[in-house]
Amino acid sequence: MMQLSYTEENYLKALLKITYESGKGQAGTNELATHMDLKPATVNDMLRKLKEKGFISYQKYGKITMLEPGKLKAIEIIRKHRLWETFLYKKLEFTWDEVHEVAEQLEHIQSAKLVERLAKFLDFPEFDPHGDPIPDENGLFKVKHKKTLSEVGIGKKAKMVAVKDNSSLFLKYVMGVGLGLNNVIKVISKQDYDSLMVIEVNGKRSNVSLKFAENIYVI
Amino acid sequence: MMQLSYTEENYLKALLKITYESGKGQAGTNELATHMDLKPATVNDMLRKLKEKGFISYQKYGKITMLEPGKLKAIEIIRKHRLWETFLYKKLEFTWDEVHEVAEQLEHIQSAKLVERLAKFLDFPEFDPHGDPIPDENGLFKVKHKKTLSEVGIGKKAKMVAVKDNSSLFLKYVMGVGLGLNNVIKVISKQDYDSLMVIEVNGKRSNVSLKFAENIYVI
DNA sequence: AAATTTTGTTAGATTCGTCTAACTTATATA
């Protein structure tokens, strides 16, 4: 399979993300444009190209779905991204809010040997610093968690296993509340009106919004 | 200083290399084009751009010299290149003929923190897997070796400290002769006509050409 | 069913990095 450009790789990655996350397995032009911070016209051109190359299925005015080669390529990039994040976090002492930005660049380095050696060097990690699963060399990975903190009932406890939002802003906020992966969270109370929650982590109580709670995955 | 493109970075790196290696501290359009495997017309356009940005000094039909900002940028890229080569070699078990190609990509990753953490992780190495000096965070590095195997007299011994040609083809050839960094080489004989040498390394004798000998740095 | 809004497409332009072909200037050679 021919070499994809940096840009094409990013489109496939974004497409996989939104087709999966929407649950419907499909996406629209505007939706993709918004997600990638591009104009619909720009995306439209690229869609014709990706269709031409056999990565996606799509026809004029229709919805976009990913074809197998597109999915595989996207998963490969996600694998690289998460391995690099793990490397930065575990070996170079980056904090979890610093890794994403650099991994966005590193994920595009082309070298099959590098990816496999890196995986081995890291002892074949299964999760990245944000709790997201790392696909293996065959593209297989654990299904993502579905339950978020916002769904935990009053008085109940849950363990934080991942974050949905990977932005530095959010991650710093999470740290500020004294929260990290694998911490146990107890829901003390929840407002009926706006779902504002009081949670307790390691004995420390904090107020968190619905938006916050929806971005914390728990089990 | 504004962000340079991948391409601009490569021009500066190539320019530093040829201005230094020529000894004259200057380069010509065609020379640079040949070195980068581009057409002179292409290079000409870029030269106007790099001049405009203050990285080089050059006027129509004249020679190119590098200005301080250009040198600093080029040295920074060389630092990254050599640190990555060292990482691949020392930590990921790449062979010395495999590292260059991947480092050509990695050298363009933008993150000051990454470079410094990588240097620390590698324990601030001073030389890369080919024996080339790694500039420190201030751009300072040991002056390069000048003497090559071709200058060693018959019956004399010398220690190999670096290679000039970093191509996989050459490096594999060097390994084939049983030669590696820090090995002691004894010159057994040399033909007057074509400088073909017989050398001895770890008790093993081999015939090597002038071209080969000129690409091995020794002290 | 008509009107409005949302979604998606097309045409035309721009920037970057590259090329070929034609031209100009500088250098080397007879």
Add this chain to the structure above:
DNA sequence: TATATAAGTTAGACGAATCTAACAAAATTT
């Protein structure tokens, strides 16, 4: 010094990735 060759420049083109402005189709609301 005249001519030939080497080195360097310019004009015009192109593909990739982006944009804006105008248009078309589909979906939603009245």
